[in-house]
Every structure is written in C-alpha cells, then in structure tokens.
Amino acid sequence: MNIIRRVALLCLFVAACTTLTSAQTPAADPTPQLAKAASPTPTPATVAAAPSASPAASPAANAAAPAKAAKAAPKGAPPLPPEKAQPVRITRFDTAPVIDGKMDEEVWKTGAVFKDFYQFHPGDNIAPSQPTEVYIGFDSKTLYIAFRCFDDPTKVRATIPKRDNIFGEDNVRVFLDTFNDQRRAYVLGFNPLGVQADGIHTENQGLDLSVDIVMESKGALTSDGYVVEVAVPFKSLRYEAGKGKQWGIHVWRNIDRNNDELVSWMPIARDASGTLNQAGHITGLEGISTERTLEFIPSITFSQNGVSAPVFLSGQRALMEAHGLAVPADGGRFVNRPPGMDPGLTAKFSINPNTTLDLAINPDFAQVEADATVNTANQRFPIFFEEKRPFFLEGIEIFRTQLSAVHTRTIVDPDVAAKLTGKRGRTTYGFLYASDNAPGNLGDDDRDFVRAAEDLSAVRRRDEQAGPDDPRFADALAERRGSLMRLLDRNATVGILRVKRDLGKENSIGFLGTSYNFADRSNYVGGFDGRFRFNKQTTLEFQVLGTNASRCRLAADPARDDCLTRNGFAYSYLLSQTKRHWWWNVNGAARTSGFVADLGFTRRVNTNNHNLNVGYTSEPKPKKKIVSWEIYNYLGGNHDWQGRLQNWTYEGQIGPNLQRQSYIRTGYNTGYERVFASEFGEPVFANLLPEMSAHSKNYFAYMGSSPTKRITLNYFFGYRWGQLDYDFGNGRRYPRASASAVAARAAAAAGRCESEEESFVAPSECGGTLDPGKGDLLYTNGGITYKASNALNMSLSWSRNRLTRDDTGLVAFNSDIWSARTTYQFTRFAFARARLDYSSLRSSYRGQFLFGWTPSPGTAFYVGYNDDLNRGYFNPFDGQPDQGFRRNNRNFFIKASYLFRRSF
16 A cells, blocks of 8 residues: 555656646747857967868858857867857758668768867877768757768777677767756767767766667778768757757767777867867757657566575574573575566656656666675775666766765665656756665564564463563563564655756756655755866865764664764865866865765765875877876875874876877875774774774886787786784684784683683683784786677686785785676677676675677566575584585576657
C-alpha cells in the first residue's frame, strides 16, 4: 500500500508539472551578445601559421545571415576571419540524408560548411597536419552532421570499442552549447567507424561521459580518409531555439598518431581559461517541432545468488546462549539462495525542450560494470566510487558542487524515485525525491535475531520457569528486538533541491539543499555557491554549507530514545588563472567536526585544507623529439578548527613530452603528518598516544607511451621514507606490526593473558594499544593495453603498496592488485567481456564474465556471471586457515530492458 500511495502522489506531481508548464509562455530571452575580448596585435609567426580564410557556410546561407559585428579573436589567438566571427546560419534540409557513412546525397552540398581548422595541440593554432570539413543541416525534428576527414586510410587508428571509449584513437567531436550560456555543453564524439561517445562538458569541471543520448551514426574508411554521418533528434537534447536564438559550437578532430593532435574549427587561445567561452556560434534553428517526448524503459532481472554464511546466525546463537546451550564451532557453509526475479520501470517525460521529469518504480540498479578493486590497507578515510546507475546519471551535473554534498550512491535501493531537472531562461533547477528501502532492509543476522527474541518471549510466556538463569539476559534480548523492529523494513526519505542562476556572461550563483530522514537519524544540509570570471584568464568558485543532524539510539519504547544533535559548517574556494605558459590556482575546503552530509561524500571532518598549485608548459615544437617541457609545483596542508597543524606537503615534478604520445616525469615530495587520538573516534582507540607525527620525503617517477597503434603502456614508481602506519592491522595475513602489538602477541603466546586474575602484565599490554609509527612505503603501478585487432582489446594492470615499520622491522602490509580484462566486440552493439581481479591482502579473486547487446541507450540485454573467492586464506567464521579455494559469493544474472519512445 505504501508503494501505491507513492505512485499516486508521483502521478499527481507529473500532472501538476504538465499543467503548469502548458499554462506558461516562455519568457523572451535576449540574444546573447558576442564576446568582446580585446585582440592584441598578432605576431608574424601566428599570422603565417593561421589557415587561409574560406567561406564557413554555403553561399545561400551566408546571403541569409544577418549582418553582425565581427567577434574579436580570443587573446593569444590569430584574428578571426569574418565567417567565424559572426554566427553561421544552419541550412534547413528539404530531404533527410541516409545515415550510412557514405555522404553521397546531394542534400549535404547545401549544408553549412565548417573548414579551415587550427591545430591547438600540440601546436599553437597552426595549420593542421590533415584537412577536415564538416557539414551541418537540420529539419523540423533532427540535426544532421557529417564529418569528412582527409587522411591516409592505412594510418587511421580505429577499432570497435564500447560506447564512450573512443578517445584513445582517431575521433571527431562536436560541442553544442544549446543554451549559449558558456557553462555547459553536449559533447558528441565519434570514431572513424561511427562508434559513439557522448557526455556533458561543464566549465571548470571537465567532461562527464555518463550521459547517453539517443542518436544515429555511421562511419566508414574511404580512399582519402574517412566519413562519419550523424543524426541527432532534437528531442534527445535540452535546448532553446527559434528566431534570433544562437547555440555555441566547437568542432574538433583528434589525429591520434600525431602526438594526440587536436584541431578545432575555432582557434583555442592558451592564455585564456575555458573552452565554451572560445566557441563559435550557429543560428537559424527555426521551425523546429516542439514535441513532448514520453519514454518508458521496463526492465527485468533474473538472478541466482550464492553466499557464504555462518551455520548459526546471531539470533540462533543468542537463543542457545539464553537457554544455557554451548554454541558449536562454526566453520560456515555456502548457501544457494532461490532464483529471483526483479522487475522495474523507469520513465522520462520531456515537458518541454528544456525540462525533463524522470520517474522510477522499483528501478533495476544492478551494476553491470563492477567496481574496480582498490587498495584498502592503512586507509583512515572513506574511498570514493563513481555513480554508474542510469537514473541518477541523468542531469547529474546539475547537482555536483565543490564540496560533494550530493553523492547519489548513498541512495542504495529506492522503491520509488523522481527527478525534475531543466533550465528556464537563466535559471537551472533540479529536484530529486527517493524512498530508499536499503536502511531498513536488515541482514539475515538481524532478522534472525528478531525471530529468536520472539521465540524466547513465547517460551517465557508459556512457562515462566523456563529460560535463562539470568532473566536480565532475556530482557536485554527483548530490548534489542524492540529497537530492531523500529528499523525493520522502514524506508529512508530523501530530498534534494538545486537552483542556479546565471549572472552576466559567465557568472552564476546557486543554492543546494538536501534532506535525509530515517527512523534513527535525520540530516539537513543547505548553502550557497558561486562562480565568477574576472577576465579571460581568472575565475573564482566558492561554496558554503550548513548542516544539522540528529542521531538516535533507539529503544524498544520510543519515549526512552537517546538522541544527539550535531550542527556543522563547511566552505570551499578555488581561485585559478591560466596564461600562455603559466597556470596557477589557490584552493581549499574545510568542514567542522559537527559537519554531516548523509547524501554526500565526506572524507574528513574537523579540518581546513589549503593548497597552491603552479604549473609551466614550454612553447610546443610538434616536429621535435622533445615536443615540450612541463613543470608542476604543489604546496598545501591541513589544520583543525582548534588551530593544530595536521599535515603539510610540498611536491615538485618536471619532465618532457615526446613523440608518440610519450611523456616522462620525475619528482620529489616532502611533508609532515600529525595524528591525534580524538580523530579516530572509537573508544577502542582511547589508549592511542595523544599525538604522533612524522616527517616524510618521497622520490617518484612515471612515464607513458603509445609506441604503436596497437600498444599503450604506463608505469609509476615511488618510494617514501616516513610514511605513518596507523596500526590498524590488515587482515590475518598482516596483523598489527607495532611494538605494542608484538608485545601483546608475545604475552598471549606465553599464556600470560588468559584471564585478568592470571595476567602478569597490564591489561592494555595484553590488548596492544593503538600505536602509529613511521615506516618506508613502496608504491608502484603499471599497465598495458593491447589492441590485437579492431574487435579484440586486452589490458593488464598491476599495483603494489608495501609498508615496513621502522621500530619493529615488520611488514605492516604488502598489497598486490592485478586486474586483467579482455573485450571482444562482435559488432558496435554486441560484445563479450571477461575480467579477473586479484588482491594479495586476503588472496581474493573476483571474476566477471559478461555478454551484452546494447543497440541504443535504454535498450539492452546482458547475461553475466560474477564470482568471489579466496585461496589459502583464513575462514572468516572460525578464524582457522583454509586450504585451497573458498567461495564467498557468486551471482548469475540475466538483465533485459527496452526503450519505448513516443512524441506528441
């Protein structure tokens, strides 16, 4: 019934949004002014290097274009010819071209033409090594783009990779700033065979490839290079169009073999920060059919899971102990759970071209792509994992801010979720609601405990003489059951509101608020952020947040709850400047000890962090063996809100960029770290020394290269003296290596810690107090990718982290992680992938085998098998050594989804 009520509320919400939108008339938005950056007198070198001027549109299109003032060239770039300084009028096609990679229809000849590109990497707006022509046209429903890339076809680098994985070979891409706000733009990329990549570029945040756009593309090699044809339905985009409206546009080409050569239709100035503020413009997108689009993606997952579990769950053990029965030794067992079926539905309603409502009912959030294995040894703070679930990735850039106050992986398993995102005029907005059942979905141990406590209560009601010798044990059991019942199958309610207002050409200010409520906790976060550009080189970003959180220890009787309220504050800033050769930024972030953001990602509280980064790149020489030199320096540190220094670090590195996308860097790092017992937070660490500190120094070097079109490799090596071991221990293979822990193990081995009465040493020594100490850290990693054919891609990566204590000479941990991956692309849409990860800390092996067919975003079919084993490690239930392999869990699944899309 709860689900039905939520669905009904969401339907009312949809109806209200539709009614409000249909009743509103879009506000008139003045045509954005052209950039007016001052243009210095060009040097003879830049004038000679500039490509010759050529018409950028068909004669008919140019004749129809209104006369406008010429756009000044970005500072440091060659002067713009007239056809690039004014908006290019896009031609309306009478007939739709066939997207077949041939470009043989006559209609393409009427399209607007973009040519005379500039090489901006590694060269500085010089003539490119190969010419490129791009044709653009449209009709009422679709934008058409064709790329004609001239080259020697035998030298073109192109395989059949998976979607979004095209940037390690030749490719073309177009940036579409569909609101012409110089803040965000669609990036549509294609390799020579038409394989797609799509994402959102956000200024000062970079490219997010998690977005998938429904479009059609086809590419083919030709006798003089390659051709790519693209059809992008307007209903796949969010935009503003009509008479007088302009879109910002960049058109780029990547020639991979020439030191990752990048060419652009518009020049890119090196002494101006930003990408979209250097874009050209297109206009003439009039008479577009303003369709409303409704998408449904039903999905279903069939799975069968197996897990390693103890023979006696916690409830069974508690019940046996309550009756005075001894619990036998428990080595665990592997349990195959019954096959399950999990249907779900996601829907998207385009209320208008710039507003989208997303809905999800029991969405399928099974991750097809497993998280990478990472080093967890000696980690004091949480490890970040990226979001991969399609529902949350839609419009995710709207909710991202400097302080990571929204990290949607904290919403684990919602029954119902809704999201409204869009832009109206200068205001960007987003609202997200979810009802997450994960917090109340208690595990087998807790559920069994509830059942066992109920069983014991029934026994006591039937026979008051039966039960444990001490009735207080049963009372405690009942109290624990009562508190668990208040959590069992309860849902957390999540709400996120984001609003951002554009100011001027490239400035903005925004508000972010989040709400999280569950049975035993609540959290509210709110604050403001802004971005201001002072000139073409200098920008400032900032954010401030306040938080309120309540944490309760639930009792069986709500009147006896014990709750604690915490209030917190956080801020961040980034001041950056980019010049022709030099760049620098000053940045920082801070969170008070009371800061809580349940829907965000927080590594550390009670800390202030401030950093200075300075870099230099020499003038590039694309034809020389050493193309350029790069120098980088970093100085930063942390202090707590009591004014105590926590750490500081200085790092410097230098190295050349060479031919064949090769680079070498070497550097030195030195620093200081200081830890306090209060930072560890748990009573078990109360005996930690009040303060422990260490000075460190570190040498490192790394390199990378693509010596051939088939091979790419990289390697990193570093060694640090003075790295702190926090004395957490790293599994049974690497127990704690401090002197305190060694003494405790010796006392236990001598039988001196069997009981308090028989102990001849202090209890703290028997337990081994937490004792951080200095050591030497070796950290190194490398990888190689081999493209055996256009369809077969193989990669192998490895990393090692080994820390040896100075005081005891013991190895605190030695973590080796291997990852092997092989992918075979039968076609652009069908693939098979095998992946194996190995971690030496616990001798764990994780395998994934997957077949997938993904003809378009939303439509997919997967068959997969995941396995997780240990070999020659310790049984997690009885602590005894295991011989051979032990399976922890495995999963077989079939997942299918289909996109139904209709416009009206």
